[in-house]
Amino acid sequence: MARVVPAVIRALDILELFLDRPELSAREVTERLDLPRTTVHELLVTLVERGYLIVVPGQPVRYRLGMPLFQLGSAFAGRLDLVREAQSVTRDVAAACDEAVHVAVLDGADVVYLVKVDSTHPVRMVSAVGRRLPAHCTAVGKILLAALDRPALDGVLAKGPLASMTPASITDAERLRAHLEQVRAEGVAADVGESDTAMRCVAAGVRDHAGRVVAAMSVSAPIIRWTPQSPEKWTALVREGAATLSARLGYRTTSH
Template structure:
């Protein structure tokens, strides 16, 4: 079993004391958690240094929650809203194309799938919520990578060849950067057998109120159903679906 770090547990115990009160003193922390005052002092100093707690002005031994706690809570709440709204929009898109629709987010150099609506066909894509794949091998990952600034993209891709999933995966960082430039221009990305040789995908970016790319939406189908008509219609469909979800997340499209 992995070892639980006692200092981290105690720090979290301190933060949880604020669930039923707006501020608390160092003495109360020591009493409620039955900890030595020296330990409490060290933990409080660390939490203050990271701004998770702040000293109450004029009362240096009284503490209240800092902004990072709010930011974490807001990020969690925002993710819940994204999943709920994405489920609804993805169902509509899937009904229109009868294929699998995914919504995913970027986590480091990978994408993590938050939502999946199954295809109505018997032959389906093997995937699921929680699946993690290299972002550069997927259409949804490419729209997310295209949303990064240059520094963020460089940090994400690192140096040297990228790992491949199929013979068609893009493993050259420079080639990938050129592809991402086209994604920014066209507003959609494609995966032509790059994560699964038997599948094709098209994706578009989901944005929040600030215009930042927060997720990607994709339509995925086996090669046998990737017809000329589908290739013509699905990019528009996924763009519209992503735009609808973006609007629900507070994004106002520029005219």
């Protein structure tokens, strides 16, 4: 059986300390890892030599991450497949709730569904991968619209009147803006019969390695299975699923 190399493990331990701090001194590294000062010094010198750490200008015993780590991270991020990762996570979420789970992205003023895992119930949501719907009528779409900055949202709303899919659809731009502020604050959105009067849906955002909301995940169920407990239960589940998918895409929450 192959053996791990202690020096490599220690070097990686040092690099991982910088996930929480932009800069660290040699003394802080020594104290955090409880390693001998000479060992830390040798590892730091080696990491600086290879460019994985750089010395903070004017502070010879303080360090920050170097460019090769950014290049490696970017190479990894570029190889991630949103659909592949989403299929795995949506299957787990669907198994936990036995309702339809979707992952969608924004395309102009519409959402496009990339992944769907259906429930096992006879009565199911009528949807399909590749289907396109007005974003403002859907929970996933509201999440994605809420993540846009003001100019981008203005551009979407300038494309034309807001379509009405049901009497519950939001068709007034200013009302939608106010609603999106609430979605942005809560981090979750609901579709209460706005795209289909017979369905209810909750959604949460999926972030990539840079923290950008690049997709949204939803749990949908017909109103015949939508109980007073459903919003809280499905919201917690879709938040967890979206967080799991975000982590798969390289997103890391910051601790305070």
